[in-house]
Amino acid sequence: MDMETITSIKPLLATVTPLLCILLIILSRRIPNLRELWTIIASLVTFSIVASMVKTLYTGKVIAYKLVEVYPGIDVAFRVDAFGLFFALLSSFLWIVVSFYSIGYMRSLNEHSQTRYYAFFAVAISSALGVAFSSNLFTLYLFYEILTVCTYPLVTHNQDNEARSSGRIYLGYLLGTSVAFFLPAILFTYYFAGTLDFSLHGILNGKASNGMITFLFLLFLFGIGKAAIMPFNGWLPRAMVAPTPVSALLHAVAVVKAGVFCQLRVYFNIFGVELLHNQNLDIFLIYFVSITILLGSLFALKQDDIKAMLAYSTISQLSYIILAAGLYSYHGMLGGVVHIVMHGFGKITLFMCAGSILCGAHIKKISRLGGIGRRMPITMLAFFFGALSVAGIPPFGGFMSKWFLALGSIEAHQWPILVVLLTSTLMNLGYFMPVVFISFFGKDSESVKRDPDIREPSPFIVAPLAFTALVSLAIFFYPYPFIRLAEIFVKSMMGG
């Protein structure tokens, strides 16, 4: 892309640090405390490396690092721009939080194969960072696939029959879409454009016929299955068999956000928003994902399993982010991009609360939550905060992004989208608020009555979720680090 570039090994370091920690994890597998210490140290180191790049980016530069050439003209190469760093910051920061949470969760449930769990978790983070820092579609695909494969042992951690069938669906959807659609799309792109490097205004403009562009667009739309756009959303609710920290970080943040990140990358830097707009593909995109937004919320209303509800909520919210590529306006793009962070903090709080309820009360169903707020006040208060943030109620972070999206849809003269957003918000409140209400003000359910031992679980679990709940509040008042990055990115695309 056409910005000042400086070469630095930092993106590689950030990607490799979690991998190095695997070695230490395996070596110290007999001493659990040491093993977990490595994870935490690695997460801190990774985050500080990522954070140290922020300053450079604020000055309008980008960081690049070329690793190896795999094909004449195609490299495995890193290139950190504001958008990538934005996503990387979120993932690496939440890895720290979830590492603490994992310790509490895995130990309190006495889970098996914890070494394997921490090792693959690190691989997943590493590949999520790889996705964030990719400088071309090839590198992106590389890390995208590694992310799919390395999360399989995490999703099927329980190794029982349910895990087996969910694992099949998980891989079936993700590998299937990537091999059948994503890979051909990349190859065709390369064939037509002669390059795969991301560029500010896309690389396909004028390189292929209109029909081909539309075809490629559809291939990408369905090929990046991690974004869970309907009809390829089936894997996400099934992936909830995983231990809760996995659902929290991977299926609220790293994996699914990697999916929407890839989608946006492709629309912004492969097609270019202009091209999408000229071919009216942006209109198609926003109405197509609107279906997912509404249906996702609708399905969430019907769920009784907490994690399943959260999964459908995630499906719906992910498509908000994709709106960024379709709302051809400054605030639309900004809102979509910022929503990655806002939703990330809110949703991870909710998932961690679900895990906390499981550890503290052994309850998975919403219908049995009556009165639990009185026994586990911190958890349920955090749940309340997270829910408000995800629904987009001020003064929580989620409001910001929804506000921008709404502004964007007005700027783009897409009034129906505004209606979609408002309807979805109402539905969000419709499935979150009853949970909060019955847990604080409802009658004690059978399970709560029967079990006098229900109380807040270990501080390792409660502290992280309280922390992220507060962050989703704080981020409303102090969103600048993220907003500024998002602005740099969106302006660079709009302005150039």
Added chain:
Amino acid sequence: MTDQAPILVILFPLMFAFVTPLLGWWKKDLCYPWVLCGLSLSTIFSIITLKEVLNTGVIHYHLGGWDPPWGIEYVIDHLNSFILVLVASISLLVAIYSKRLVKEENPEKEAYFYTLFLLQVTGFLGIVATGDLFNLYVFLEIASLAGYALIAIGEGQAPFATFRYLVMGTIGACFYLLGVGYLYMVTGSLNMADLSQILPNLYHSKVVMVALIFFLVGVAIKMALFPLHAWLPDAYTYAPSATSALVAPLMTKVSVYVMIRIIYTVFKPYYSIEILPVNLILGWLAVIAILYGVIMALRQVDIKRMFCYILIAEIGYMVGGVGLANRLGLTGAILHIMNDALMITCLFLVAGAVVYKLGGHNINQLRDAFKKMPFSMAAFAVVGLSLIGVPPTCGFFSKWYLILGAIEAENWIFIVALLLSSAINAILFFKIVEIAYYGEASHDHNEDSNGGNTIDEAPVSILIPLGVVALAIILAGIFSGKIVSGIIQFAVPPNL
């Protein structure tokens, strides 16, 4: 010594083979180190040859000092020096690996086994190095005869399967010989380079055309190209583990090499491609072979037989790449010769380790294999990902070139076949992984990761080659750009 390197590559295994039975009579245990010694020397000289070719270009080595076309010459160019290294190093790895297996499966026969093992390697190397059609036939027969014997001493119905293989193999070799005779009759020469000079004037001749047909049919039998593949699954399933690990990856690859030589060196591409519809026929056969191979593989319950059908499908990849008749396609085919040799070797090495440790090659014997044999199964996971075509494993890159070549040739059906086979490979691979990962006694959630570790891994002599091949699969992927730009691009005929 370096002047003589081309011949030393072949002479070391040959001469060591003559001594092996004598050593065996004297002290049986000496055979193994002796074989390793011979193959290491061969590998070293093959690498020297490769370096020489890269530095100074094509090497012409006149055997006995007689100028071609009167005498026999070895012509080492980029294509075959690369394959020489591949053949020599894989044989060395398989030889290391064979130590325990030969003792286990064929006790008291080590000396003869290793003699034939070396002769087999000699045959492969001779086929690859020579620039003379009849000399190629002689070495083809050495390889075949050694192969028959090595396979016949397997378990179960191995002798009968070998007999069928022998009959088919003889027909193949005879057809090849007939093709040599036809070309000799109209040109008077047996030297490949000489023939390629003379033949363009004779392209109108029916004799030349029939010669090409018989060459291709003969070679197709040897490489088990659909529909001439019937001998392969039985033969390689019942063969001793060390044999199938040596023969399965190499015999077929060497045959593909011969096919490339005939189509692109002996005949000019425009004859094989434009005057005769060779590429069309090969293209269709490749598509059918790929689909037939993977679908049949899906139905197998015997892992070795499953791998055999995967091999048949993989042959389709290479033949299809040859049939694309453009630069990218042929690059993909040549790259896939290397990648597939590594992958198939790895598969059969895993099969051997499983046979050695779990006592059979039925798929159900793999239950809980991840727990018992974590390293072998990790290698299997790597090769599985490579077969599916997940980057950065090498299988992805050959697929990449093949698909780009197919786009250029507008051979859409081949692309569909490639992608479909990836998808089916994924199912296949996860079918095995599921069995090996879930097992039966895995519902025990309270089992701590530290307890219950019943690792029962294969011996080091098996694990080292396995690890090396698995690593090679990843490295070959990462450095495939270097391999292509450094070696393979010179191996592809310049006029393509």
Added chain:
Amino acid sequence: MFDFIVGKYNYWIYIILMMIGFYAMMSKRNLIKKIIGMNIFQTAIIIFFISIAAKRGATLPILEHAHDGGEHAIEAISYINPLPHVLMLTAIVVMVATLGVALAIVLLIYKKHGTLEEDEILKKIEFQE
């Protein structure tokens, strides 16, 4: 037409022989008969090669007057082409070697299955599984 057929009689002979062998290899049920077919098949190819070497009016490629040391120029036309003979010496050896291995394998099959009829062997294999 007649000249054409007679002039190329060597090829007809080899094709007929080869096809007899080929057919026997594929359709005979008895393994030994298959091997015999295989031999006929290979022999046909040898005959083909040898017949290429023939030259009308030429003699065996053994130089009788070579002692004269250049008094008589050696004319290539008066000696049969030696190269196919050389190739076929090798091919014969290959053929014999293949035959040997084939017979050894047949012995092994007989020891294992007690019969040399292909269909019976197949039946037994099926029965075992």
Added chain:
Amino acid sequence: MRILSLIIVILTAAVLIYGTLDMPDCANPDTPASQHVSPRYVTRAMEETATHNIVTSVLGDYRGYDTLGETTVIFSAGMACILILRKRRRQ
């Protein structure tokens, strides 16, 4: 099966006969086979290899490497037979 083999045989024969159409007549001394490589063997074998029998000189000298291969084939076959037929020693 028999019919299938018959069809294959007939097809193969047809291809072979088709090829034969362009072949030189039997014992024709002017074929390329007799003109390109082999004349040198006949005319210069004596001075280059000092052997009366040209077949021998080609076998042992010009194409001696093939003969090494031939020997190896025999050796392989021998080893193959031993490997296949050798019984385990009774213990």
